[in-house]
Amino acid sequence: MIPLEHYLYISAALFSLGVFGVLTRRNAVNVLMSIELIFNSANINLVAFSRFVEGALGGQVFALLVIVIAACEAAVALAIVMSLYRVVKHVNLDDAAELKG
Amino acid sequence: MESMASAAIFYGVAVLVLGSALYVVVGKNLVHSAFALVAAFFGVAVFYVYLGADFLAGAQVLIYVGGILTLLLFGVMLTNRIYNLNLRSGAIQVVPGALSAGLVFALLVWIIQSVDWGAMDAGDPGPTSESIGRLLVGDYLLPFEIASVLLLIALMGAAMLVRRRGSGSS
DSSP: OOOHHHHHHHHHHHHHHHHHHHHHBOBHHHHHHHHHHHHHHHHHHHHHHHHHSTTOTHHHHHHHHHHHHHHHHHHHHHHHHHHHHHHHSOOBTTTOOTTOO | OHHHHHHHHHHHHHHHHHHHHHHHHHOSBHHHHHHHHHHHHHHHHHHHHHTTOHHHHHHIIIIIIIIIHHHHHHHHHHTSOTTOOSOBOOBOOHHHHHHHHHHHHHHHHHHHHHSOOOOOOOOOOOOOHHHHHHHHTTTTHHHHHHHHHHHHHHHHHHHHHHSOTTTTOO
16 A cells, blocks of 8 residues: 555645746746645645545545635636736736736 | 556556646647646646545545636736637746756655655555545534635636626626
8 A cells, every 4th residue: 555655745746846836937827737736735635635534534634625715716717817817907916017016 | 567557557657747737837738738737737736546535536536626627727818818829828947947956856856855764555445435424424514614715705706807897797
């Protein structure tokens, strides 16, 4: 069987890749994709712990709620990106600095 | 023998997931990144199957691949001019970003190695949909209801945000 640590390593690598994407991508939609990677890495951890702890199905319920939150986040964030595109005609995050003081 | 094949498939899927995740964050073409994300989501669903979470694996494929990814692809298409065929996404601060991400990864690996998890494989729990359903309307009723209301509010808010001003006002 696959030991728990290997799931944790994969999840850690996925999380770091997501962090890298959030920090370096300029396109807002691409940043959203990286955030989805981070959500997935957290979910792997939750499900893995729920498997390796006896009778703890709560982790899977929690992962399900995380998926729901991810759907909300994607919908609202894409709506904001659309509004941004309508105003400034691009979705480059570091060029959208209109609110900068 | 069978467990060896299963382990080989697991590590193959792990490489696939990490490789497509890498392409998502460094690839130049946005549409290709979105399709690499499909591969990553499917791979994560395979992990859920390995962990015995059958219901979650189904939900992952339905919601992530069927819902969120379609939404993201719409986002890619609608925020670029339609004649702009090479949808590029540049990168900034690559060195500080790689440094921070590497630091986070090193920290996580250090934590994983230094903690004695003492975890034993609890065995395949069998079909989980019934128990998850009972938990959702039992122990976890309040989070479940809050999540439903949050979803409703978020979707209404999203529709409100992208509505064209001036149209639809009666």
